[in-house]
Each structure stands twice: as C-alpha cells, then as structure tokens.
Amino acid sequence: FMTYASPETGSEAAPGQIPARDLIDVFRVKELDRETEVFGIVAGNSSYSISPWMHNAAFKTAGMNRVFIPLQVADLDEFIRRMVRKETREVELNFKGFSVTNPHKQTMLQYVDEIDETVAKIGAVNTVKIEDNKLFGYNTDAPGFILPLKKAVGDLKGSRVSVVGAGGAARACVYSLLNEGAEVTLLARDPKKASVLAEEFGIAVKEISDERFDTDILVNTTPLGTKGDNENATIARAERLDGLKLVYDLVYNPLETLLIKEAAAVSVPAIGGLKMLIAQGARQFEIWTGAEAPVTEMTAAVKKKLDL
Numbered sequence: 001f002m003t004y005a006s007p008e009t010g011s012e013a014a015p016g017q018i019p020a021r022d023l024i025d026v027f028r029v030k031e032l033d034r035e036t037e038v039f040g041i042v043a044g045n046s047s048y049s050i051s052p053w054m055h056n057a058a059f060k061t062a063g064m065n066r067v068f069i070p071l072q073v074a075d076l077d078e079f080i081r082r083m084v085r086k087e088t089r090e091v092e093l094n095f096k097g098f099s100v101t102n103p104h105k106q107t108m109l110q111y112v113d114e115i116d117e118t119v120a121k122i123g124a125v126n127t128v129k130i131e132d133n134k135l136f137g138y139n140t141d142a143p144g145f146i147l148p149l150k151k152a153v154g155d156l157k158g159s160r161v162s163v164v165g166a167g168g169a170a171r172a173c174v175y176s177l178l179n180e181g182a183e184v185t186l187l188a189r190d191p192k193k194a195s196v197l198a199e200e201f202g203i204a205v206k207e208i209s210d211e212r213f214d215t216d217i218l219v220n221t222t223p224l225g226t227k228g229d230n231e232n233a234t235i236a237r238a239e240r241l242d243g244l245k246l247v248y249d250l251v252y253n254p255l256e257t258l259l260i261k262e263a264a265a266v267s268v269p270a271i272g273g274l275k276m277l278i279a280q281g282a283r284q285f286e287i288w289t290g291a292e293a294p295v296t297e298m299t300a301a302v303k304k305k306l307d308l
Helices: 020-025 051-061 076-086 117-122 141-153 170-180 191-203 258-265 274-291 296-306
Strands: 037-043 065-073 097-099 127-131 134-138 160-164 183-188 204-207 216-221 244-248
Touching: 020 097, 051 258, 051 274, 051 296, 065 097, 076 274, 117 134, 117 141, 117 170, 117 191, 127 274, 134 160, 141 204, 141 244, 141 296, 160 170, 170 183, 170 191, 183 191, 244 258
Parallel strands: 037 065, 037 097, 160 183, 160 216, 183 204, 216 244
Antiparallel strands: 097 127, 127 134
C-alpha cells in the first residue's frame, strides 16, 4: 500500500504528516500487514505527543505485530461511531486500544462498555482496550503520577499539595494524593468550573491569585508550557514559587518547561512530566498486551525523540 509522508521533519505538507524516515524506523510501515493490531493516541492535538515513539519502541522490542499512531480527533462521538464501533464503523482498521488525552478523558466515559475501579472513582479514562468488540476503560494516570512523586519526597501524609487545573489529569492527581493522605487544594482561574471536581472529592477550591503559593507541593495539570502555542506560558513566575518544597509539572514536551525554569531560579526542586509519561505508558502496555513493559527501551526512545 502507499501513504503520504513528508521528505523530512519541517517540510510537512499538512499538520500531523509524518516524515518518511519516521514511518520506516518508528512506525515500521514496511512491516505492517492486515494482521497488524492498531493502537493510537486520541487527542484534540496529537502533534506534540511523544507516545507513538514510546509505544512503538515497546512493540518493536517485544517483537509484536502492533503499531501505535497519532489520532487527531475533534469530534469523539463521530470518531467512535465511524471508525471504532463494529455496528457503525465505515472502515476496518483493526483497532485494539487507545491512549486518551485532552480534551477527551472525561468524555470517553460515555463510550466505554466497562471501567475499572480507578476510573469509577476518578471519572476519567486515559486508556482503552478493545476486546471482543467491547471497549474497556482504564486510568493509568493515577499510578503514573504518584510513583515519581513518592520517589522524590517519600511519605505524602499531611503534605499540603495545590493542584492547578480541573480536567481529567487533575482528577487522577487529586485521587492519588488523597489516597496517600495529602491535604489537597484545587486552584483554578474559574473556581465555579472547578467546583464540581472539588465537591466530588471533598476538597477546597480557590481562585489562582498573584500571591505566593501557601503550600508544600505545586502540581500543574494544565497545558500551559506545552510545546507550541502554550510554550511561553506558565501558571506562575519565580517570585510566587519561592519557599515551595517541590514543583511537579505534568507537561513533558518540552522537558524543561517555563514553570520548571522559574522554579530553578529560586532553587525549588522540580519534576517534569517525562517520568509520569513513561510510568503510565508502561502500565498501558501491560493492559494491552499482558506482558511486562520494556521500560528501558521506552525511556530511550522518548529521550531520543526529545534530543536528550
């Protein structure tokens, strides 16, 4: 078969077009056949995602006839109806699972047939497994988020943690933090929009002000700082971060966000989103395949893509 590709990075004819070298080396396009099981990231904007490099490296290492592709989805209902559900789909692509990110994590709940306990408590899906024409929803953000944090600070019981944002990722963070005994406060530009999440978990919600943060740990779950239009944005400047014990930015591309740079300016330790990406991705691989994830190779692939 044939497909479109750009000659090299930076010469794409359309947004999301994959360079020919990546199609061969990363997506293994010459090895794909009708039996290839297809996975992908369902996102409003998939252009910044590193997940294809991470998961394709894992499938290659494991010797699996599987591929992971970017799926830029504006209308989730239309995508599920026309491309996924057996009864209504217009094309058979042998989909076996998805990684789900902004802005679809909460909406995806409407389309899965069964959910795990974590999804039931968080109210957001970031992983879908397709088996026997049924969609199973999971959330790997929660364990992926908390593992790097506990490695960095140890016991979280009694720690004051402020979480900025109110989307699917914020839900996973709040859930995990409360399970560890942390005192969690939700910060948002519009507290009314965040009040639903706050009420569900029984935590306080406050409007973000220009004052210094009165907390131990600050977690950014918003897209601010992400490569692209938001790259030069941040939830806070250095003077407001001074005195914190830790800043945790879930953004992983770029590795060093503006928020992390601002934290460094006042000697505040920081964790980027790379560790969470790999931890939750490893759990996704295990859900999809039933095998242990090749974390070393996944990490190497992500670092290579990010030129680390």
